[in-house]
Amino acid sequence: MTVELRKCGLADLEVLRELGCQTFVETFGPLNTAETMQAYLSSAFDAARLSAELGNPHSAFYLLSADGCPAGYLKLNELDAQSDIKDPALLEIERIYVRASFQGRGLGQRLMQQALEVAAEQHKRALWLGVWEHNPAAIEFYKKMGFVITGSHLFVLGTEEQTDYVMTRELAGV
Numbered sequence: 001m002t003v004e005l006r007k008c009g010l011a012d013l014e015v016l017r018e019l020g021c022q023t024f025v026e027t028f029g030p031l032n033t034a035e036t037m038q039a040y041l042s043s044a045f046d047a048a049r050l051s052a053e054l055g056n057p058h059s060a061f062y063l064l065s066a067d068g069c070p071a072g073y074l075k076l077n078e079l080d081a082q083s084d085i086k087d088p089a090l091l092e093i094e095r096i097y098v099r100a101s102f103q104g105r106g107l108g109q110r111l112m113q114q115a116l117e118v119a120a121e122q123h124k125r126a127l128w129l130g131v132w133e134h135n136p137a138a139i140e141f142y143k144k145m146g147f148v149i150t151g152s153h154l155f156v157l158g159t160e161e162q163t164d165y166v167m168t169r170e171l172a173g174v
Helices: 010-031 035-044 047-055 105-120 138-144
Strands: 003-007 059-066 071-078 090-098 128-133 148-158 162-170
Touching: 010 035, 010 047, 010 059, 010 071, 035 090, 035 105, 035 148, 047 059, 059 105, 059 138, 059 148, 071 105, 090 105, 128 148, 138 162
Parallel strands: 090 128
Antiparallel strands: 003 059, 059 071, 071 090, 128 162, 148 162
């Protein structure tokens, strides 16, 4: 399998929208109502909103392709672009998703490695992310990647408030 990972720009808007919606539905669709999912998707992946996020100098998207097919993506935030914790010494992984058909091939680890590399380049003290309390597979993945649960915060999915664990990984030598 040939894997390519590259930083995204505005030209990648439609690919990111499609990939974002598909991976979010694959991950959370079976555990939420169709109405809740649609409300979230129409807001989070709205073209104008995603375009603004792509243009934000404090956010970065990375597209991962496997054998030429978009397979996953990563969104990182720093400073005021962070969704919750606004600590300049931290880098947030806001989104890290791999299509279901590509899971189990080490692609999530490749995306995580990119996040670690960016955090090191930016001399960040730690990475943090939010993960739904009802997503045990993701929680275990993050634990294997060196993250620990350090708190919780609310995540609004459509009109529903859900609880996310905040998980943090301290970075050595930074």
